[in-house]
Amino acid sequence: MEIAIVKYNAGNVASVMYALDRIGVPYRWTDDETILRQADKVIFPGVGEASTAMAHLKEKGLDLLIPQLKQPVLATCIGMQLLCKHSEENDTTCMGVFDVEVKRFQSQDLKIPHVGWNSIQANQANPLMEGLKNEEYVYFVHSYYVPVNPLTTAICDYVQPFSAMLHQDNFYAAQFHAEISGMAGQRIIENFLAL
Amino acid sequence: MLTKRIIPCLDIKDGRTVKGTNFVDLRDAGDPVELGALYAQEGADELVFLDITATVDDRKTLVNLVREVARHVNIPFTVGGGISSIQDVSALLNAGADKVSINSSAVRNPDLIDELALQFGSQCIIVAIDTRWVDGTDWVHTHGGRKITDIQTIPWAKEVENRGAGEILLTSMDADGTKAGFANKLTSTISLNSSIPIIASGGAGSMEHFYEVFTEGKADAGLAASIFHFKEIDILDLKNYLASKGIPMRI
Numbered sequence: 001m002e003i004a005i006v007k008y009n010a011g012n013v014a015s016v017m018y019a020l021d022r023i024g025v026p027y028r029w030t031d032d033e034t035i036l037r038q039a040d041k042v043i044f045p046g047v048g049e050a051s052t053a054m055a056h057l058k059e060k061g062l063d064l065l066i067p068q069l070k071q072p073v074l075a076t077c078i079g080m081q082l083l084c085k086h087s088e089e090n091d092t093t094c095m096g097v098f099d100v101e102v103k104r105f106q107s108q109d110l111k112i113p114h115v116g117w118n119s120i121q122a123n124q125a126n127p128l129m130e131g132l133k134n135e136e137y138v139y140f141v142h143s144y145y146v147p148v149n150p151l152t153t154a155i156c157d158y159v160q161p162f163s164a165m166l167h168q169d170n171f172y173a174a175q176f177h178a179e180i181s182g183m184a185g186q187r188i189i190e191n192f193l194a195l
Numbered sequence: 196m197l198t199k200r201i202i203p204c205l206d207i208k209d210g211r212t213v214k215g216t217n218f219v220d221l222r223d224a225g226d227p228v229e230l231g232a233l234y235a236q237e238g239a240d241e242l243v244f245l246d247i248t249a250t251v252d253d254r255k256t257l258v259n260l261v262r263e264v265a266r267h268v269n270i271p272f273t274v275g276g277g278i279s280s281i282q283d284v285s286a287l288l289n290a291g292a293d294k295v296s297i298n299s300s301a302v303r304n305p306d307l308i309d310e311l312a313l314q315f316g317s318q319c320i321i322v323a324i325d326t327r328w329v330d331g332t333d334w335v336h337t338h339g340g341r342k343i344t345d346i347q348t349i350p351w352a353k354e355v356e357n358r359g360a361g362e363i364l365l366t367s368m369d370a371d372g373t374k375a376g377f378a379n380k381l382t383s384t385i386s387l388n389s390s391i392p393i394i395a396s397g398g399a400g401s402m403e404h405f406y407e408v409f410t411e412g413k414a415d416a417g418l419a420a421s422i423f424h425f426k427e428i429d430i431l432d433l434k435n436y437l438a439s440k441g442i443p444m445r446i
Contacts, residue, residue: 018266021266047318111415113361115361116198183269
């Protein structure tokens with residue numbers, strides 16, 4: 001199986017690579033269009049700021065390529081937000097795979113960003129949660145969130161319920177960092193690789 | 196519900212864990228990779244590796260160590276000790292560290308916090324603050340708490356947040372090593388005044404101390420070293436105890 005990790009200027013890619021090493025699957029970290037199109041699975045990771053990340057993707061034409069991919073794609077954290085239509089973070093137009101908005105957490109009494117382990121409740125039909133409990137703890141670090149919407153496949157609660165996971169067609173996305181979310185996170189990645 | 200975090204800290208010298216360990220089930224108690232993986236398996240929410248060596252050669256050892264830790268540990272981990280430049284941080288993050296912790300270098304050059312936050316994002320920049328009560332006020336200390344500065348702790352905590360720190364690791368040098376409990380009053384003052392998470396450190400001697408730091412101290416995470424290394428407290432027992440007292444825990 002060929003696994004490609006999308007290469008662009010976003011942090012935290014090393015953690016994703018090591019998670020795949022722990023699972024024991026080879027991968028390529030690439031921005032090459034042919035390799036990305038032909039891979040069996042594509043992972044679109046990253047942490048960072050939305051407008052900067054989109055600018056980097058545009059420079060390489062990846063903003064047009066990624067939405068066209070046909071194989072299963074897993075987007076995590078900022079990757080998930082970039083697949084949405086628009087982000088309030090510096091008023092950024094994103095790729096629009098998921099027809100939803102990314103909003104900033106607003107709270108008087110809770111700390112922003114949302115950092116740490118929080119529980120998610122998954123839809124029963126969510127294939128990435130196969131073999132896991134209906135409620136699992138995973139690791140989050142973010143200040144922006146996707147509201148609950150018809151594409152939501154797992155919900156987390158911080159300030160208000162928000163989308164921990166999204167799914168549409170071949171695009172799967174997680175707001176949390178599955179790559180450092182213990183055994184639960186590892187299982188989610190394995191489930192994605194088994195799709 | 197967002198849980199409170201339990202974080203074991205491993206002191207590293209020349210690529211090895213220092214401070215004695217009581218783990219009979221470890222092949223090599225001095226191997227930080229093996230110890231870190233064991234803590235992760237036992238339920239630690241994060242790990243902190245603090246490098247207490249500082250020469251250039253040792254930095255290379257540290258980067259190699261970080262790479263090995265990243266290969267074996269599936270929870271977030273932070274690396275601290277002697278970090279003073281964008282290059283240092285870049286090398287550690289590329290080797291697989293999830294966050295870095297800066298301390299003396301931030302005191303010497305506060306702009307470093309802004310630069311690192313801009314370059315890598317606030318989420319991976321922890322500012323460690325070593326504090327000690329002297330003449331009626333809390334003062335920031337450097338060099339492992341030996342050297343006093345002219346910076347007061349409470350305003351400094353706000354400043355590092357404003358400059359882009361993602362979390363604060365607050366170590367009370369008064370409480371450190373006493374096993375008499377965390378510095379709950381100061382921790383709570385800083386936590387309530389702050390919109391970023393506070394990791395409390397120094398003074399943990401019992402499970403009750405963790406309960407107190409999360410309730411009275413309003414801490415988001417509790418960090419300790421020796422009580423975990425010497426198995427005085429088992430991480431899973433601690434988390435079960437805290438959960439039974441109503442503290443949200445990942446178990």
